[in-house]
Amino acid sequence: MPEHIRMALPKGRLEHDARQFLARVGLMSESPTNGRALIVPGAEPWVDFLLAKPADVPVYVEHGAADMGIVGLDVLREGNYDVYEPLLLPFGHCRLSVAVPQDQVDAYESLRLHPTLRVATKYPNLTLEFFHARGLTPEIIPLSGSVELGPLVGLADVIVDLVQTGRTLRENGLVEVRIILHSQAVLIANRASYRLKEREVRDIIDRLSKHIGENDELGGEMST
Amino acid sequence: MTDWRKSVQANHQRPPGRPLPHGVIDRFWQEAAALRAIESRLRDLYRRWGYTEYIPPSFEFADTLSTGAGTLLQGQMYRFFDRDGKVLALRPDMTIPTARLVGSKLFDQPFPHRYFYTGPVFRYTEPMAGMPREFYQSGVELIGAGGPEADGEVLALAVESLRELGLQDFRIVLGQMAFFHGLLEALNLEPADEQALKLALDRKSDPALRTLIDRWGLEGNLREAVMRLPRLYGNEGVLNTAQEVALNETMRAALDTLRAIEKIVDAYQVKAFITLDLGEVRGMEYYTGITFEGFVPDLGTPVLSGGRYDNLVAAFGPPQPAVGFAITLDRILRAQHIHKVPQVPWMPDIIVGGTVTPQHVTLVQEARESGRKVAWCYNAHTSSELWAYAERWNIPKGVWFDDDNALVRESGNVFRVPLNEVNPLL
Numbered sequence: 001m002p003e004h005i006r007m008a009l010p011k012g013r014l015e016h017d018a019r020q021f022l023a024r025v026g027l028m029s030e031s032p033t034n035g036r037a038l039i040v041p042g043a044e045p046w047v048d049f050l051l052a053k054p055a056d057v058p059v060y061v062e063h064g065a066a067d068m069g070i071v072g073l074d075v076l077r078e079g080n081y082d083v084y085e086p087l088l089l090p091f092g093h094c095r096l097s098v099a100v101p102q103d104q105v106d107a108y109e110s111l112r113l114h115p116t117l118r119v120a121t122k123y124p125n126l127t128l129e130f131f132h133a134r135g136l137t138p139e140i141i142p143l144s145g146s147v148e149l150g151p152l153v154g155l156a157d158v159i160v161d162l163v164q165t166g167r168t169l170r171e172n173g174l175v176e177v178r179i180i181l182h183s184q185a186v187l188i189a190n191r192a193s194y195r196l197k198e199r200e201v202r203d204i205i206d207r208l209s210k211h212i213g214e215n216d217e218l219g220g221e222m223s224t
Numbered sequence: 225m226t227d228w229r230k231s232v233q234a235n236h237q238r239p240p241g242r243p244l245p246h247g248v249i250d251r252f253w254q255e256a257a258a259l260r261a262i263e264s265r266l267r268d269l270y271r272r273w274g275y276t277e278y279i280p281p282s283f284e285f286a287d288t289l290s291t292g293a294g295t296l297l298q299g300q301m302y303r304f305f306d307r308d309g310k311v312l313a314l315r316p317d318m319t320i321p322t323a324r325l326v327g328s329k330l331f332d333q334p335f336p337h338r339y340f341y342t343g344p345v346f347r348y349t350e351p352m353a354g355m356p357r358e359f360y361q362s363g364v365e366l367i368g369a370g371g372p373e374a375d376g377e378v379l380a381l382a383v384e385s386l387r388e389l390g391l392q393d394f395r396i397v398l399g400q401m402a403f404f405h406g407l408l409e410a411l412n413l414e415p416a417d418e419q420a421l422k423l424a425l426d427r428k429s430d431p432a433l434r435t436l437i438d439r440w441g442l443e444g445n446l447r448e449a450v451m452r453l454p455r456l457y458g459n460e461g462v463l464n465t466a467q468e469v470a471l472n473e474t475m476r477a478a479l480d481t482l483r484a485i486e487k488i489v490d491a492y493q494v495k496a497f498i499t500l501d502l503g504e505v506r507g508m509e510y511y512t513g514i515t516f517e518g519f520v521p522d523l524g525t526p527v528l529s530g531g532r533y534d535n536l537v538a539a540f541g542p543p544q545p546a547v548g549f550a551i552t553l554d555r556i557l558r559a560q561h562i563h564k565v566p567q568v569p570w571m572p573d574i575i576v577g578g579t580v581t582p583q584h585v586t587l588v589q590e591a592r593e594s595g596r597k598v599a600w601c602y603n604a605h606t607s608s609e610l611w612a613y614a615e616r617w618n619i620p621k622g623v624w625f626d627d628d629n630a631l632v633r634e635s636g637n638v639f640r641v642p643l644n645e646v647n648p649l650l
Contacts, residue, residue: 064524080350082525084428192519192526194428195395195499198458209430 002046003197005204006039008061008069010054014185017091018070022049025207046200058083058188067193068204074162074183078123084189086205090212092185094164096123098130098178101151105175108158111136120150121160123180130160130180148172247348247357255557257570259360262389262553262560263342266362269388270340273381275364278339280321286313289320291539294509300347302357314346319508319533319548322365327540335368335544342553355525355554363530363550367537370545372481375514375532376488378547382518382528383494389556390565391520394527396497399504399515400482401531403466406474407449413440421450425505428454445471456502466502478513485514510536516549520559527555571617572597574649577610578625583643591649598649607631611638623648 007027009018022028029043040049050066058081060066070089074096098119100108111117111131117138121127124140131138141156143149148168150156162183163169163176187208194201244250251259267277283304290298293316302314315321318341326337342362349357364381366374379396386394404425408418417440424432433454437447449469456466463479463486470476482500489495498516507515513532520527530549537544560567573596576588580600591598604610607624611633614622624631630641630648641648 062524064522085432086428086430088429088431189428190524192521192524195397195519196393196521198499 002200002203005047005068005193005197005200006050006066007042007047007204008050008052008057008066008071010057010069010071010075011051012054014054014070014072014092015051018089018185021089021091021208021211025211027204027207047204055079061188061190064190064192066190067197068187068189068201070185070187072183073186074123074126074181076186076188077181078125080125081188082191084191084194085186086189087187087209087212089185089187089208092183094162094183095179096126096160096181096183097163097176098158098160098180099148099163099169099174099176100158102173102175105177108177111178114157117158118156119158119160120147120156122147123160126180127160130178148174249356249358254567254570257568258557258560259553261568262556263360263362265388266385266551267340267342269385270364270381273338273364273377273384275338275340275366278318278322278325278341278365279343280315280318280325280341282344283312283314284321284324286311288324289313289315291320291324292510292533292536293317293320297347297508300349302346302348316347317345317508318343318361318363318550319365319510320536322367322548323533323536323546324540326367326544326546327537327542331541331544336374337367338364339367340364355552360553361550362553363548365546365548367546367548368544369547370534372484373488374545374547375481375485376492378530378549379485379489379498379514379516380492380494382516382530382549383492383497385551386518386520386528389560391527391556391559391563394497394518394520395499396516396518396528397499397501397504398482398485399501399507399531400478400513401505401507401511401515402478402481402513403470403475403502404453404505405512406470406472406476406478407453409474410449410471411440411442411446422505425453425503428503430454445469454503457500459499462500462502481513507531508533514547518551520563522562523555523559525555527552527559571619572599573619574598574621574623575601575610575614575617575619576623576625576649577601577604577607577613578623578630579627581625581627584625587643587647587649590647594650596649607633607638 009015019028023030027042027044027047028049038051042048050060052060054071054075057069057071058076058079061069061083062081072092112134118141119127119138120141120143122143124142127140141150147159147161150159152172160180166176169176189201286301286303289301297316301316304312306312322339330337340363343360344358345361346358364378366378382396413421420436424436433450437450442450449471452469456462463482466479470479489498504515507529510533511531512534515531517526518528528549528551532547534545537546574591576598588598601610601613604613610622610624622633628643630643632639632641632648
């Protein structure tokens with residue numbers, strides 16, 4: 001009898017792709033289950049899934065409340081989590097970018113020349129890391145949604161936010177000027193589970209990696 | 225039963241809160257007793273293995289404690305000034321003070337030295353998995369012995385420690401920094417690239433490793449050695465596979481050491497608890513040889529960590545090889561809780577009430593001398609109030625003195641004992 005494995009999945013942006021990918025691999029059943037259940041059974045009796053807010057996924061995994069998890073690199077790097085990251089998964093591609101109002105693109109060609117930058121973002125840590133690495137100390141305005149509003153209403157000069165197609169930015173008159181992080185979904189594992197449930201964790205990693213094609217875009221990391 | 229809750233509520237309003245700083249906790253009742261019980265079991269075990277106690281100061285010069293500490297640990301130190309403006313720090317671990325002691329004071333005394341310690345260390349970290357910023361460590365350092373015999377002894381003692389604490393099914397994961405250092409020699413990378421490689425291995429991230437290898441243009445056996453490192457993990461055959469990817473003498477010597485250690489831990493009959501992982505490169509910056517961590521089921525974080533640090537003593541005096549480990553007692557407490565390890569009783573065995581006559585005091589003292597834990601309750605006016613008190617505090621036995629007689633309550637039964645016949649406390 002294999003050891004039980006609990007995997008944390010992020011609700012929201014990555015949820016659909018994650019479910020589809022896990023179904024393709026044969027770990028999750030195709031049929032939609034009760035939409036409200038927070039713990040759903042897997043396609044095999046020794047696996048189940050916990051649905052959590054994306055930012056909570058690495059917390060569950062780091063503490064061992066879930067053995068493994070799927071989360072965006074953006075969320076993972078925003079915190080500082082002590083987990084293993086054996087695989088990048090072929091979905092959830094996006095970038096964390098600095099965007100400025102269209103009419104000020106020229107003014108922000110050099111971020112260095114703006115000593116009193118106000119930056120609205122949902123990612124204060126990654127934003128600070130990016131600016132600090134350039135010797136800049138902007139004022140961070142932490143928001144929890146609709147960051148694009150910041151420059152429109154004069155709350156911030158620029159924003160740092162996730163960009164997938166760029167449509168939201170365009171619609172709000174913003175232009176991407178720097179990329180902080182290329183993000184995509186990543187498989188994470190608890191350090192103790194990786195040791196104590198070695199066979200099952202390895203099995204899941206191997207099964208998932210077989211379904212990652214040669215042409216899937218891989219390798220997202222901090223741009224420096 | 226007297227409802228003590230009602231009387232408490234009637235007589236007292238909740239006092240205003242007195243918050244503690246983030247990261248420190250009050251340890252009392254079961255928690256305090258359990259912590260001390262762990263310490264005393266470990267202390268006895270370490271003594272049986274010939275280790276002697278070292279009680280380091282709680283704080284010393286920050287410079288000293290920064291020696292070999294690495295940027296992470298240095299960043300986690302609590303620093304403050306003394307009146308002369310010198311910078312002091314609370315000890316963030318016990319190994320550095322031990323290395324200082326031996327290197328600067330005991331350097332000319334016959335080796336090996338064996339030390340154990342137990343007590344709080346202080347790290348300015350985000351409280352993670354129930355770890356306060358003041359947390360308790362017990363551990364050992366074996367100084368002045370460099371061979372696989374010393375490594376094997378300390379590994380075996382690590383296993384024995386976790387067993388002694390009532391834990392089972394745990395795993396010690398054994399890494400070898402010397403193997404990784406040999407790989408770094410062969411790769412000859414810039415310091416920043418070494419850090420990037422270490423980070424990718426820390427995360428066990430195949431994609432990150434592949435990206436680095438491509439960026440550096442590694443080919444052939446160099447490429448092979450890096451890519452296979454995270455898979456050099458498990459038991460049977462790992463050393464043979466590692467032999468195939470070993471690129472130089474340093475790497476081969478590191479594997480020879482592991483083979484010799486394997487024989488020693490086998491002799492101690494603890495090999496079954498140990499898993500090799502040559503891709504494990506985390507741990508304290510001062511590690512030079514083997515490193516190891518202990519994992520317990522259902523606890524997401526390691527309870528024990530250790531390794532060989534052959535260069536640390538040299539920072540304080542004549543060089544001495546050294547190896548040791550520390551157990552994080554806060555996590556042991558949690559593991560014992562999860563795995564339902566029987567708890568030590570923390571209250572007295574017997575609660576005594578009634579009149580306090582010289583005869584009664586003598587009886588109580590007799591019981592204490594024979595090893596019973598006995599306390600007086602002066603606040604109970606009747607035997608039933610005493611029984612209620614005993615029940616609230618889970619005290620198994622109550623004795624109510626009434627001149628020449630005693631009422632004894634044990635497992636719910638009450639009986640009368642004449643005092644001139646027997647001591648009802650024994």
